[in-house]
Every structure is written in C-alpha cells, then in structure tokens.
Amino acid sequence: MATQLLRRVTQILSHGNPNPSSHISVARPxxxxxxxxxxxLFPGDGIGPEIAESVKQVFKTADVPIEWEEHYVGDQVDPxxxxxxxxxxxxxxxxxxxxxxxxxATPIGKGHRSLNLTLRKELNLYANVRPxxxxxGYKTRYDDVNLITIRENTEGEYSGLEHQVVRGxxxxxxxxxxQASLRVAEYAFHYAKTHGRERVSAIHKANIMQxxxxxxxxxxxxxxxxYPEITYEEVxxxxxxxxxxxxxxxxxxxxxxxxxxxxxxxxxxxxxxGLGLTPSCNIGEGGIALAEAVHGSAPDIAGxxxxxxxxxxxxxxxxxxxxxxxxxxxxxxxxxxxxIAEGKYRTADLGGTSTTTDFTKAICxxx
Amino acid sequence: MSASRRSVSLLKTLLTHKTQTRAVTYMPRPGDGAPxxxxLIPGDGIGPLVTNAVxxxxxxxxxxxxxxKYEVYGDMKWMPQEVIDSIKKxxxxxxxxxxxxxxxxxxxxxxxLRRELDLYASLVDCCNLPGLPTRHxNVDIVVIRENTEGEYSGLEHEVVPGxxxxxxxxxxFCSERIAKYAFEYAYLNNRKKVTAVHKANIMKxxxxxFLESCxxxxxxxxxxxxxxxxxxxxxxxxxxxxxxxDVMVTPNLYGNLVANTxxxxxxxxxxxxxxxxxxxxxxFEQGASAGNVGKxxxxxxxxxxxxxxxxxxxxxxxxxxFPSFADRLENAxxxxILEGKYRTKDLSGENTTQEVxxxxxxxxx
Numbered sequence: 001m002a003t004q005l006l007r008r009v010t011q012i013l014s015h016g017n018p019n020p021s022s023h024i025s026v027a028r029p030x031x032x033x034x035x036x037x038x039x040x041l042f043p044g045d046g047i048g049p050e051i052a053e054s055v056k057q058v059f060k061t062a063d064v065p066i067e068w069e070e071h072y073v074g075d076q077v078d079p080x081x082x083x084x085x086x087x088x089x090x091x092x093x094x095x096x097x098x099x100x101x102x103x104x105a106t107p108i109g110k111g112h113r114s115l116n117l118t119l120r121k122e123l124n125l126y127a128n129v130r131p132x133x134x135x136x137g138y139k140t141r142y143d144d145v146n147l148i149t150i151r152e153n154t155e156g157e158y159s160g161l162e163h164q165v166v167r168g169x170x171x172x173x174x175x176x177x178x179q180a181s182l183r184v185a186e187y188a189f190h191y192a193k194t195h196g197r198e199r200v201s202a203i204h205k206a207n208i209m210q211x212x213x214x215x216x217x218x219x220x221x222x223x224x225x226x227y228p229e230i231t232y233e234e235v236x237x238x239x240x241x242x243x244x245x246x247x248x249x250x251x252x253x254x255x256x257x258x259x260x261x262x263x264x265x266x267x268x269x270x271x272x273x274g275l276g277l278t279p280s281c282n283i284g285e286g287g288i289a290l291a292e293a294v295h296g297s298a299p300d301i302a303g304x305x306x307x308x309x310x311x312x313x314x315x316x317x318x319x320x321x322x323x324x325x326x327x328x329x330x331x332x333x334x335x336x337x338x339x340i341a342e343g344k345y346r347t348a349d350l351g352g353t354s355t356t357t358d359f360t361k362a363i364c365x366x367x
Numbered sequence: 368m369s370a371s372r373r374s375v376s377l378l379k380t381l382l383t384h385k386t387q388t389r390a391v392t393y394m395p396r397p398g399d400g401a402p403x404x405x406x407l408i409p410g411d412g413i414g415p416l417v418t419n420a421v422x423x424x425x426x427x428x429x430x431x432x433x434x435x436k437y438e439v440y441g442d443m444k445w446m447p448q449e450v451i452d453s454i455k456k457x458x459x460x461x462x463x464x465x466x467x468x469x470x471x472x473x474x475x476x477x478x479x480l481r482r483e484l485d486l487y488a489s490l491v492d493c494c495n496l497p498g499l500p501t502r503h504x505n506v507d508i509v510v511i512r513e514n515t516e517g518e519y520s521g522l523e524h525e526v527v528p529g530x531x532x533x534x535x536x537x538x539x540f541c542s543e544r545i546a547k548y549a550f551e552y553a554y555l556n557n558r559k560k561v562t563a564v565h566k567a568n569i570m571k572x573x574x575x576x577f578l579e580s581c582x583x584x585x586x587x588x589x590x591x592x593x594x595x596x597x598x599x600x601x602x603x604x605x606x607x608x609x610x611x612x613d614v615m616v617t618p619n620l621y622g623n624l625v626a627n628t629x630x631x632x633x634x635x636x637x638x639x640x641x642x643x644x645x646x647x648x649x650x651f652e653q654g655a656s657a658g659n660v661g662k663x664x665x666x667x668x669x670x671x672x673x674x675x676x677x678x679x680x681x682x683x684x685x686x687x688x689f690p691s692f693a694d695r696l697e698n699a700x701x702x703x704i705l706e707g708k709y710r711t712k713d714l715s716g717e718n719t720t721q722e723v724x725x726x727x728x729x730x731x732x
Contacts, residue, residue: 164572169538171533175533176531207475238655264602267605
C-alpha cells in the first residue's frame, strides 16, 4: 500500500512535464473535468451486460463525466467489416477515441473474422497494456506483484502466415518490423514516464533468434536513449519466467513482442489471482484506447447476478487514466481495492457469496 | 520384572530399528562393473565449479566411471570435432554450462550440439525437494521438450531493411517421435497423465500438426490420460495450481518457458536435474539453466549450486545402469537439502559450492 501511495505522489509530480513525444498523440485536452466525454461501450455476451451495468453505476456515483454510447454485436455478418461487428460500432470508436469492451464470445462458423481480430486490425491496436498488481485483501501466493506488461499486438508470431511445405512439414512465419517495434517501445517508455515507473525491461530470446529479436532489441535501445531517466534492461525470456515465479518484485514495466507477451501477461495474471481480476487496455494509432476485460463470457453464470465485475471495473480505471482523469481513476480504484480488502462483499469466484449488485453497491458506498 | 525388562528391550529395538529396505537390484552381466568413460565438458562461467563438484563426489563414491575432459568455451564458433567424436564413442556426456554470447554472429553451441547428435528430447524433472521451502506444494512435473526444430531452427533473414522474418518449422516426424518418447517415459516411470502444450488456436497448422501427432500416439497408450492445454493458460495454471500437471510434452520454445517456470516454482534452477537424450547419445546437464552460467559474482565467490548437476549425474548413473550408485548419490544430496545446514546463496544460504560438496560426500553411505 505504501508503495502505491508513493507511486501516486510521483505521478502527481510528473504531470508537470508535458510529454513531447509525437508518436503518441494525447488527442484532446482532457484536463477540464466538466467537459463530457463520449465513450463507446460494448457490453458483450454472457455476463457482459451485468458487469457493464456495474461500471455504469459506479461511474455515475463517482460523477465521472463520461457519456456512454452502447453498441451490441450484431447477429448478421456486416459485409463492410466481414464480421459481426457493424461498421457503425467501429466508426463510433474511431470518433470517440475511447472504448470499453466486455467479454465477447466469437460465434463458431466460417465466413467471418473473429471479433477481436476485427477490432485489432480495423482500429490498428498495436499495444496491449496489462497492469498487474496484487490486490490487498485477496491473498495469493504472491503478495508483492506490481508490474505492467506491454505487449506488441499486431505482428510477431501471430501473423497467421502458415503453410504446408510438403506433407508432414509445416512452416510458420514470425515477422518483426522496425516500425512496429519502435511504436510499441515508444509507448512503453511514454507510459513508464507518465506513470512514474522507473525501469523498463525488454524481454527477448535474441541469443537464439538473433535477427528477429535482435531487431526488436535494437529498436528498444534506440528509444531508451531518449529517456535517460528510466533504467533500461534486457532479460532473456526463460530467465524472466524464472524470476517472475521466484520474485516478481524485481520487475517494473515489461515490453515484449507478441508471443512472449501473451504468455508472460497471462503468467502475471495468474500470479495475482487470475483473469477475473486483471484489467487490460489496447492502445491504437492516434491515441485510441480500448479497455477490455480479458476473461471469457462465462455463459453458465450469465443472468444470475453472480459475475465478478472487478476486471471490467479496473479496465475502466485504466481507461480513465488514459484520459488523464487521474483523480477519478484513483478514487474508483481505491474504492474497489478497499471493498475487496475488507472482505465483506465478495463474489463467488473470490470465495464469497455476494451478488454482482451487492458488490457494486459496496464499491459505490466506498466512494 | 522380566516382562518389563523384555518390553523395555523390545521398545529399544523398535525405536532404534532402521527399516531394512534392501533395494532389489538387477542382475548385471559379467564385466558391467568395468569403469565407463564419460565425456566431460566443464564449459565456462560456473560450469567448471559444478563439474568439479561432480568429479569429487564420483571419486568419493568409487563410482565405475572416469571422465574425459574437454575444454569448450561459449564463444567458440563451432563445437570442436574431437569433442563430438568423443561423445559419439562414449555415448554419454556431462556438461557444465556453455554461455551463448548475446548479439548475434555466433550460433549457440548448445543448439549445435543437440542438432549434431540429434538429441531430440530434453527432459527437466521439477519436483519439490523435502526441506526446501517454496511457495507451491505438491509439484511433481516432468517437462519433455522437443529439442531440434520449432522456433529454434535458426532460419532467419531480412526481407527488406527493417523487416525480418523467422521461420518456425514443425514436422510430423519430429512431433511424433517426441510424443512417443513422452508417452514411453510416462509408461516406464508409472506416470498417470501426459499434457500437450500448444497454441493451436492461433498457429493452426503448425501447432495443429504437433497436436495431431500427440493424439495419434496417445491412442496407443489407453492407460495414460492425455489432455491438451494452451500455453498461456498453462503458465497461469502453473503458478496457481501446479499439482494438476504430471508429464508435459511441448514443442521447442514453449518447452523452454514451461520448463523454466516449472523449475522456478519447484525450487529454482539450482536444484532441478535434467538432460538431453537422443536415439544413441545422451548429454546430462542442469535442467533449466536460466542465464546463470555467466554470472561473474557466482564464479568469483564460488557460490554456484552443485545440487542440480549432482542430481543430473545420478540420472546419468541410472542411464548407465548403475542403480545403486545413483540411489546412494541421490539420497546423500536429498539428505543434505533436508537438513538445511549447507545451502548456497540461491537457496538463501551462505555456503560455498565446496562446503555443499563436502556435506554430500560426508552423507554418502
């Protein structure tokens, strides 16, 4: 807790320096709290609508100046986007520059792209940011986790370029480009600076994949030179996994290519208690931010008022931080952490018996 | 009077009676006790420290092995031909650690050795050692990793300046043989479950082929449970519920990560044994050495942990069919860990390598 207070103080102090980086355009001046901001909301499927309701309630109680524009996934393939997401939804996100997404279950079938892939490609979401910190009051085996994983989201091993050479031999291409690596490295250092973080670690396997991860590291080094106040180090991924499970307090901000990012960010989520408690935010070109809850849509508990809204609430907090509404974000985050720490109102997955509405009400009371 | 004296003596014998468990040995062929040559590669960094430890312990036990030492350093361009010839002759090798320099230009010698000798299975045995406190209990995982292809094919090229491609190659031949090795291992060692780790929801063809091969082999072992798990979910489960895993079979890169994660939760790289095995040769080394090989401070202060390599050499003795020497060595090492008096820095102790080795030698019966 003390470290969190210290972080907040350093954040307030660092807000004095405006960020001159031109890659990340902080689109509009969000400093005036009275101006209403429009944000797109995708409630999603399954437990999505219930937890989205939770978020709306908490925001209303906290007087957050956000006006929600709700969009639902259609049940017909939109030919303009070739998926179930309509063109209007995507346009809305592009216009508003911020969004919040609940869990979406991709319908099985052919002839359409997966929903997440559509969002990523159309909005050019290049970085996935996952802050992982131990929730005080919810005990896991690790109590001192406080790190952010930033993962490159567009290329790397997930390019989807595979082919069968001859029968029984398959090749898959991993692509690393200078442009994408520079982009995500810039975002990582910018994030570290604006959130008062001291160290950025690049995770790689350049001793084996010398050219690909070597290019990634070269780009990270170039960006590191522009931020001399932030310590930069490089860690091989197997070493990183080992250190994470032995002593996660060693890490601060991690920046990684796609595959390693996927694995490490899920590992870190496991350290703090699972995907049900992990916030996540996708950053796109031009300062677009789409916060999302990474857990599934849990169709078995949908509609029963049992879902845990923590992940979506914490994601909305990171959305508020992106909008520079830091005081509101802090208030809501404190309310959530205090509610969980108290232990009186906890949903079933955390070992309690409260309903979603009770939990939400407890958070509103703490505000 | 006599009854009480009898009961006292009975009590005394019961309390001091060591449970006589004589190991059921196998019947060796005449001449099997002749000393066997083993190629020894101390390597660089902490390598020489830990291989020296093994040499000392082997001598103290009078084990029927002798070592042929070769000097190899991590920044050599190629593995010297004489070393490879020696391993081909002896069939068994013990390796300290070779540090691959970062930054390109030099191919990893470890990878080269594995390819030359076709050591296609890499095995890391991660289990909680009694006496060593860790955050996770009940960890007993064996990670079997495909060692020759996958992402480590080394096929990279620059398409245009600023765009680099790397090829990941998966073949049915290699996937099948690693799956066969994993199921055979499970069968021979009385393991109940084999889990295949993959990312086939994204890399449909490549990891899909790996999974197909695993399923094909699983059908031949109906007594062993088989299931599949996606690699990111797997890492999450490893840190929260590691007791659900038994034997894991993975392609190359995921295997590296999973093995290091599993080794980390079970106690760290300093204590996990492992090795690489192929159809004809075997190289034993520390199970998961995550970058410790080059740590200068460890070399200077001589605080490298020899336990991992000692346990790997016990595996090597079993591989050479000297089971009682292997048992004695393993018991000695486990007793030293259980006692907790002699521990190196990575196990939060203060002793040097030599002190731990002396303790192990003292415990050999």
